[in-house]
Amino acid sequence: MIGKIHKQMSHDSWLFSKMATPEYTPFVFLLLLFQSSVWGVPSCHATKPGMLNVHLVPHTHDDVGWLKTVDQYFYGDRNDIQHAGVQYILDSVVDQLLKNPDRRFIYVETAFFYRWWKQQTDDMQNTVKQLVNEGRLEFVNGGWCMSDEATTHYSAVIDQMTMGLRFLNDTFGHCGRPRVAWHIDPFGHAREHASMFAQMGYDGFFFGRLDYQDRNRRMVAREQEMLWRASESLTPPMADLFTGILPNGYNPPEGFCWDQSCDDPPIRDDPDLEDYNVDDVVTRFLHIAHGQALVYKTNHIIMTMGSDFQYENANLWYKNLDKLIRYVNQMQSNGSEVNVLYSTPSCYLQELHRANLTWPLKGDDFFPYADSAHDFWTGYFTSRPALKRYERISNSYLQTCKQLEVLGGPISRKGPFGAGDSETLSKCLKAMAVAQHHDAVSGTEKQHVANDYARKLANGWAHCQVLVSNTLSSLSGSSAPRVYCEHLNISVCPLTETSKKFSVNVYNPLARPVSWPVRLPVNGTAYSISDAKGKAVDSQVVLTSTGLYYLLSLYPSLSPPLHFSLPFPLSLSISLYPSLSLSISLYLSISLYHSFLFSLPFHNYFSLSFSLHPSSLLSLCASIVTLRDFLSYLFCVCLSRYNASDGNNSESIQMSGAYIFRPNTSTPFIISKTNSVVQEVRQWFSPWVSQVVRLYTDSRALELEWTVGPVPIGDDLGKEVISRLDSSINSSGVFYTDSNGREVLQRRKDYRPTWNLRQSEPIAGNYYPINSRAYIKDDKDQLTVVTDRSQGGGSIQDGSLEIMLHRRLLYDDVRGVGEPLNETSDIYPEGLVVRGRHLLSLSPPATAADTHRPLAQEVVLQPLITFTDGELHPSTRLEVRERFSGLQAVLPPAVHLLTVSQWDQDTVLLRLEHQYQASESKEHSQPVTVNLQKLFSTLDVLGVSEMNLSANQWKDEMTRLDWKAESGTHHTGVTNQLCLLSPLGRMKTADLL
Ligand SMILES: *[C@@H]1O[C@H](CO)[C@@H](O)[C@H](O)[C@H]1NC(C)=O
Numbered sequence: 003m004i005g006k007i008h009k010q011m012s013h014d015s016w017l018f019s020k021m022a023t024p025e026y027t028p029f030v031f032l033l034l035l036f037q038s039s040v041w042g043v044p045s046c047h048a049t050k051p052g053m054l055n056v057h058l059v060p061h062t063h064d065d066v067g068w069l070k071t072v073d074q075y076f077y078g079d080r081n082d083i084q085h086a087g088v089q090y091i092l093d094s095v096v097d098q099l100l101k102n103p104d105r106r107f108i109y110v111e112t113a114f115f116y117r118w119w120k121q122q123t124d125d126m127q128n129t130v131k132q133l134v135n136e137g138r139l140e141f142v143n144g145g146w147c148m149s150d151e152a153t154t155h156y157s158a159v160i161d162q163m164t165m166g167l168r169f170l171n172d173t174f175g176h177c178g179r180p181r182v183a184w185h186i187d188p189f190g191h192a193r194e195h196a197s198m199f200a201q202m203g204y205d206g207f208f209f210g211r212l213d214y215q216d217r218n219r220r221m222v223a224r225e226q227e228m229l230w231r232a233s234e235s236l237t238p239p240m241a242d243l244f245t246g247i248l249p250n251g252y253n254p255p256e257g258f259c260w261d262q263s264c265d266d267p268p269i270r271d272d273p274d275l276e277d278y279n280v281d282d283v284v285t286r287f288l289h290i291a292h293g294q295a296l297v298y299k300t301n302h303i304i305m306t307m308g309s310d311f312q313y314e315n316a317n318l319w320y321k322n323l324d325k326l327i328r329y330v331n332q333m334q335s336n337g338s339e340v341n342v343l344y345s346t347p348s349c350y351l352q353e354l355h356r357a358n359l360t361w362p363l364k365g366d367d368f369f370p371y372a373d374s375a376h377d378f379w380t381g382y383f384t385s386r387p388a389l390k391r392y393e394r395i396s397n398s399y400l401q402t403c404k405q406l407e408v409l410g411g412p413i414s415r416k417g418p419f420g421a422g423d424s425e426t427l428s429k430c431l432k433a434m435a436v437a438q439h440h441d442a443v444s445g446t447e448k449q450h451v452a453n454d455y456a457r458k459l460a461n462g463w464a465h466c467q468v469l470v471s472n473t474l475s476s477l478s479g480s481s482a483p484r485v486y487c488e489h490l491n492i493s494v495c496p497l498t499e500t501s502k503k504f505s506v507n508v509y510n511p512l513a514r515p516v517s518w519p520v521r522l523p524v525n526g527t528a529y530s531i532s533d534a535k536g537k538a539v540d541s542q543v544v545l546t547s548t549g550l551y552y553l554l555s556l557y558p559s560l561s562p563p564l565h566f567s568l569p570f571p572l573s574l575s576i577s578l579y580p581s582l583s584l585s586i587s588l589y590l591s592i593s594l595y596h597s598f599l600f601s602l603p604f605h606n607y608f609s610l611s612f613s614l615h616p617s618s619l620l621s622l623c624a625s626i627v628t629l630r631d632f633l634s635y636l637f638c639v640c641l642s643r644y645n646a647s648d649g650n651n652s653e654s655i656q657m658s659g660a661y662i663f664r665p666n667t668s669t670p671f672i673i674s675k676t677n678s679v680v681q682e683v684r685q686w687f688s689p690w691v692s693q694v695v696r697l698y699t700d701s702r703a704l705e706l707e708w709t710v711g712p713v714p715i716g717d718d719l720g721k722e723v724i725s726r727l728d729s730s731i732n733s734s735g736v737f738y739t740d741s742n743g744r745e746v747l748q749r750r751k752d753y754r755p756t757w758n759l760r761q762s763e764p765i766a767g768n769y770y771p772i773n774s775r776a777y778i779k780d781d782k783d784q785l786t787v788v789t790d791r792s793q794g795g796g797s798i799q800d801g802s803l804e805i806m807l808h809r810r811l812l813y814d815d816v817r818g819v820g821e822p823l824n825e826t827s828d829i830y831p832e833g834l835v836v837r838g839r840h841l842l843s844l845s846p847p848a849t850a851a852d853t854h855r856p857l858a859q860e861v862v863l864q865p866l867i868t869f870t871d872g873e874l875h876p877s878t879r880l881e882v883r884e885r886f887s888g889l890q891a892v893l894p895p896a897v898h899l900l901t902v903s904q905w906d907q908d909t910v911l912l913r914l915e916h917q918y919q920a921s922e923s924k925e926h927s928q929p930v931t932v933n934l935q936k937l938f939s940t941l942d943v944l945g946v947s948e949m950n951l952s953a954n955q956w957k958d959e960m961t962r963l964d965w966k967a968e969s970g971t972h973h974t975g976v977t978n979q980l981c982l983l984s985p986l987g988r989m990k991t992a993d994l995l
């Protein structure tokens with residue numbers, strides 16, 4: 003799909019391609035022209051056809067925060083924690099590249115490179131540009147960071163990739179565009195990531211970690227390189243990605259680490275000296291190379307010469323690598339058939355492509371990851387649940403902020419609430435981007451680093467608030483100070499708890515109406531709520547329960563939350579209403595079109611009756627009669643826990659920790675017992691575990707609000723708390739989880755689609771990442787749980803779905819972080835308390851997606867609620883705009899407005915996404931047409947240019963290498979002429995020279 007739409011052309015609408023998916027279709031407004039250019043400089047060293055070619059790839063793996071914060075890593079601060087300083091690495095590498103034009107280096111994390119670049123002189127910048135143009139310094143991956151794959155949401159991943167890749171393109175042009183995606187460290191690999199990389203124009207993908215059983219099988223079968231078909235919805239080869247498994251994680255072969263942090267012997271090549279070791283080094287190297295060639299298909303193999311934060315003194319590495327290449331290749335005159343060369347992942351990929359082979363096809367994903375029989379990296383799916391939620395809500399803030407920057411125009415940067423600059427939004431963008439790192443949102447960093455990520459997010463949002471306030475004031479016509487209540491999740495909002503009159507303003511970032519319950523802590527029970535027209539709005543005051551008792555003790559001022567729901571008849575609606583003076587002492591004015599009374603029992607979709615579990619009295623069961631089809635249905639929900647393994651075990655000494663999940667028995671302990679109350683149903687399992695079950699009148703989902711913590715550790719056992727739903731659904735060992743919030747994959751207990759699993763951990767080995775939803779189903783029913791953050795979970799029994807909520811552990815799991823996952827804070831010295839929501843829906847499988855797709859989007863992009871104190875002055879009331887919609891009309895249900903953000907002064911980046919998977923919905927998995935001219939209410943579209951998913955390539959410049967799958971399917975679609983712009987073309991040009 004290549005093309006640009008200009009105003010003169012008659013295309014004012016765009017047909018989404020057929021499959022439902024999720025074809026991300028980003029457009030950039032305005033007439034933008036591009037100039038094609040042709041690669042001219044050969045950058046890959048020649049290889050030798052009849053020989054085994056060993057591609058040495060010098061690299062460093064620079065975590066964007068882990069044991070140290072991202073800032074400490076950049077400067078090399080706190081070397082007492084870990085010796086690592088990225089600024090010195092880049093200084094040293096550039097210096098060493100200049101010493102020998104044969105040398106190569108790859109760089110990955112733009113978060114670091116960007117900082118370093120800003121500090122260089124013009125001369126140095128020009129030198130580096132030259133290195134990049136000549137292919138001596140090559141960017142791979144190139145996102146702001148190397149994102150985690152299990153716990154990230156696709157929308158945030160696309161943003162962070164876009165930011166890194168945009169900097170590279172702006173700075174280096176075409177030569178700075180990475181051709182290869184490089185996720186050498188993440189702990190398992192998501193299919194959606196592969197799909198995104200394909201749509202971002204990458205030609206190949208390399209990683210280091212996969213299940214040890216899978217790896218062993220692939221080595222024997224020579225299937226370590228494959229074609230990953232990463233979408234069931236996109237037509238091949240749109241989401242096909244060539245994928246390679248690196249030979250030794252991302253480390254150099256044993257005995258060949260020449261970094262200052264390693265102890266391997268240097269090459270001592272003075273033959274007059276006693277310790278001359280060239281023969282020994284060459285022999286060992288040839289042995290390793292031949293061994294490696296046995297488990298790969300072609301006469302090319304790759305070796306990653308580097309590791310974590312290496313190359314700070316690059317001379318050590320390069321001096322020895324120069325010699326290695328010289329001495330190993332000298333053996334060719336003695337009949338050796340091994341040829342060693344400096345290389346990069348894209349040069350290696352190029353050779354694999356030239357081999358013109360067929361490759362095995364991969365359709366599922368690489369979760370869960372185990373590095374040994376009792377070592378499943380499934381704990382981090384849930385680790386640091388509060389940080390995971392904060393990251394997710396920050397994404398919602400950021401998207402709202404970007405939309406409001408566009409809708410507000412220049413006023414957003416210089417309104418009444420302060421002047422922003424170009425950094426205003428980028429603070430938030432950068433904070434979100436580093437939070438995607440595989441030791442950030444994953445929860446596998448040290449505590450002080452987790453605090454730093456959270457601090458950066460808070461700082462980013464504070465900057466965004468200026469912009470948001472400016473825009474809202476301009477759009478609403480009211481310059482009353484705007485108050486943000488960021489602690490509504492724990493029922494804290496000083497304004498609503500103390501003010502006698504206040505107004506609420508709601509901004510919905512979705513492009514369709516939503517109904518969203520607003521719960522505010524208030525001080526008293528007599529409230530009157532009116533909409534802009536003075537019409538009374540129904541509401542209900544609910545007293546807090548014992549479930550909140552812990553929070554109560556911490557926040558003595560905690561007041562009963564007030565419930566009401568807000569329907570949004572139009573998308574992108576901003577509403578701000580003056581309150582009307584009714585004669586009741588406390589009242590709330592709120593923007594409502596119409597409203598619903600919140601009450602139990604609930605109607606419309608369900609009728610609920612609760613009972614205690616007949617057999618155990620330990621879980622809460624609900625029988626549901628759906629009023630539409632009169633299906634009656636029973637499920638039970640209870641919270642339980644696993645005790646964590648402390649390593650004291652005959653099978654393995656592996657402990658449960660930040661990365662690894664390993665319970666010490668396979669049966670969860672039910673946590674105490676339950677009681678129920680009328681209005682909302684509350685389950686109080688113990689002083690530290692409770693749950694409130696709610697159903698809003700107009701909602702199709704049951705809300706389970708869980709509160710867990712502080713997890714007691716007085717018995718010296720770490721604990722991992724789960725929520726388990728047991729139902730009568732006949733799920734036959736099969737369940738479903740989403741991939742990065744997008745396509746859904748089928749999972750089966752004790753089974754992997756691509757190899758014969760020997761299951762060694764009945765619980766942890768059946769856990770998968772859940773980013774936004776999971777479900778079980780049979781012919782008649784589907785029970786879906788939508789989560790508000792990434793969590794781990796599985797279906798251990800038929801009809802059951804369990805999701806891990808919180809973990810508190812007393813041991814480090816020996817994967818490097820060196821701390822037990824035992825979160826406390828100033829406010830929670832006894833241990834972190836976490837609260838979250840699960841939304842449960844029950845539908846016939848055929849229509850389930852029609853409910854859970856929009857539901858999940860509503861949780862990901864939730865309305866921004868802001869407040870103004872008091873009544874707006876009556877005299878200004880006429881000018882105050884009551885409603886505003888940035889869109890001319892609601893978008894079709896299948897279309898999700900993924901991105902609206904200012905690109906440059908006159909240009910807006912827009913991403914529209916077909917959000918349904920192929921054939922998951924009869925109604926919505928159909929092609930759909932959107933008229934871009936008629937999209938926005940306040941913006942005129944002058945022209946449109948289409949780009950790839952990461953917006954670093956014009957769609958009509960986008961050509962990818964063409965790979966053949968073993969099944970015999972050959973994908974065509976790349977023409978020779980366009981190849982001139984692809985890596986293939988670059989190499990072809992080089993050949994001709
Ligand atoms: C690739 O292999 C196919 C047969 O599988 C052959 O027809 C084709 O010519 C080969 N292409 C090149 C460039 O060698």
Ligand SMILES: *[C@@H]1O[C@H](CO)[C@@H](O)[C@H](O)[C@H]1NC(C)=O
Pocket residue numbers: 035036037171172174175176949953954955956
């Ligand atoms: C990439 O950078 C080049 C050179 O600055 C520019 O011409 C091109 O338009 C940019 N591409 C995109 C997609 O922004």
Ligand SMILES: [Zn+2]
Pocket residue numbers: 063064065187188440
């Ligand atoms: Zn890492």
